[in-house]
Amino acid sequence: MPTETLSTRDRVLRAAADLLTKGGREAVSTRAVGAAAGVQAPTLYRLFGDKERLLAAVAHYGFEEYLASKVRLGRTDDPIGDLRRGWDLHVGFGLSRPAFYVLMYGDAHPGEPSPAARQAVSMLEQMITRIADAGRLKTSVDRAARMVQAAGVGLTLHLIATEPDERDPELSTATREAVLRAITTEEAMDADAPPGSGPSAEVASRAMALHAALEGKDVPLSAAERVLLAEWLNRLAR
Template sequence: MTAAKDRDTRERILHAAAELLAQSGGEPVSTRAVCQAAGVGAPTLYHHFGDKRGLLDAVAAYGFERYLAEKRAMPPADDPVQRLRDGWDLHVEFGLRHPAFYVVMYGSAQPGKPPTAAAEGQEILLGMLNDVARAGRLAVAPETAARMIHSAAVGVVLTLIAEDRHAPDDLSARTRDALIAAVTTPDEAAARGDTPLAAQATALRATLTASSAGIPLTAAERTLLDEWLDRLAASSA
């Protein structure tokens, strides 16, 4: 089998599995059904994916790529906090439009093995939060806020999928607003120059991280400064 034909066969199996999952309504999809849909034998499927877990991991990566294509296409917002809200809504809407994909992506995680394909999504979220931090609006470290928001968003989507919802509802909006209020400072406070010390420390750390090449500090000095800023942010929060 040539490399091109081998690649085409793998893609055909992957697309067949993705299509069956999308049509399954949340029911399990067997490797036998995937083989029939792709027109291949079980040895061919196992040759490409190892086992069912490997196939599902590949389908999850395919689902993440579809999600990230939408995430990358998000238009920029003048208000970084509003962009954070828009990112939440996009995440929830994607999950409810593609419930079978979403459950494979987020509902079947293995201990100590976060989905590899999720890394870019986390980086996009962290980038949004660093923008909020540089605006002086983030009350906790960007990494902490990212973990809080991601965990809450996944929990909301899985709950709505289990309830057979097809569109975001009050649960999503209330959870989103509560989380964003918990990790950000009011816009009015920033406009008055009344930014809490935690937000100031977080803003300075994010700004230094974004422009680290031009900072006249040694590596040891930078490490010490980061530690001080983290402590100020944590104690003030």
Template sequence: MDDAKSRTRRQIIEVAAEILEREGARAVSTRSVASAAGIRAASLYQYFGDKDGLLAALAIHGFDLYLAEKQTLTRTDDPVEDMRHGWDSHVDFGLRRPAFYLLMYGTNHPGSRPVAADKANALLRGFLDRTAAAGRLRVPAALAAQLSLAAVTGVTLTLIGTPAGARDPELSPRMREALLGALIADPDPVTSPGLASRALALDAALTTTGESSLPLRPAETALLRDWLDRLAR
């Protein structure tokens, strides 16, 4: 796509984003966006196909905004505290930009999600891999990521659907701490980590450093990962 077309596409998305945040997804139509952008509806179809294509592009734009904010978070030496900050920033984004959040996580197409969501999930998985490497994760990182995403999106969508004056300020912190209590093992200065924690830590280390660094054949690496998964249960 040449520079002129990129600028036009970006302009359309910015105009559509303004309508989305001001009036909600129902107000985002090819006609309303084309009129606000000062172009013909036929031109908009060339870039996005239809309204669904435009909304999909807006969801990706929302994830770009979300990831840009996530990148500003300061990383500490405590992965569990970083998870707390990550949770709070996720909920805060949803409450500040509810129309975008509903588009990003309240999909109208069950069984599908924007590819951009994978980048957000990779950030979450990074926190969990660090926690596992420290020997403090009770369950495999992949399961922990699913549980974390289900919990934080559920809380955020619940708060978005509640009038601002009726929101319980303790709902998000309580759910966050309940989740961490289920996922995180407290450090024990006396007792050595158990076998399951050691297995999770090694599996996380393999994910962080990369399987290609191992002096193993692919089949041997797959077998090792399978053994670690069994030991971690």
């Protein structure tokens, strides 16, 4: 694709993003975007096809900014602490860019997610896999990732829909910690825990640690045996 076209596309996306930020989804009309970017309607249709595809491209544009901030977050020796920081970054991004966030998450529909959306989920799964590697995960990586994403997105959309002066400042932290308690286990079993709860949590975390350790590794098992082992480990984790 010629450099000029890439430059035009970037200019259009920047103009659309600015309109979205100032006026929400309804402000992003092809006429308004064309006027702001200094391009004619045929150029917009050639680049994006229609308004819905333009909005999808703007959502992707927003995802790229979010992913860049997640990459800058880095990692430490504390995978659960890293997940906490990732949660806070996610919520903070949504509250600082609400129009982008609603476009990215508030208009969900079944279908193939964008590459950026898939990368965001992959990064979350990598964070949770590190918790499993440390023997601290109580459920499967996939289920834990779905729980974190569902709770984080739901919370952020709720906060966006609430007037700033009416928001509970502790709600995000309380929700985050509730989810963490549901998917992770303490390093040491609680002596005051109800009978049977300690060993169950330990078995679940060990099962998921083994599942994560074997992922992608060359082990002397047939394909059918690997499927059966994965089923057993997931059952123990539940």
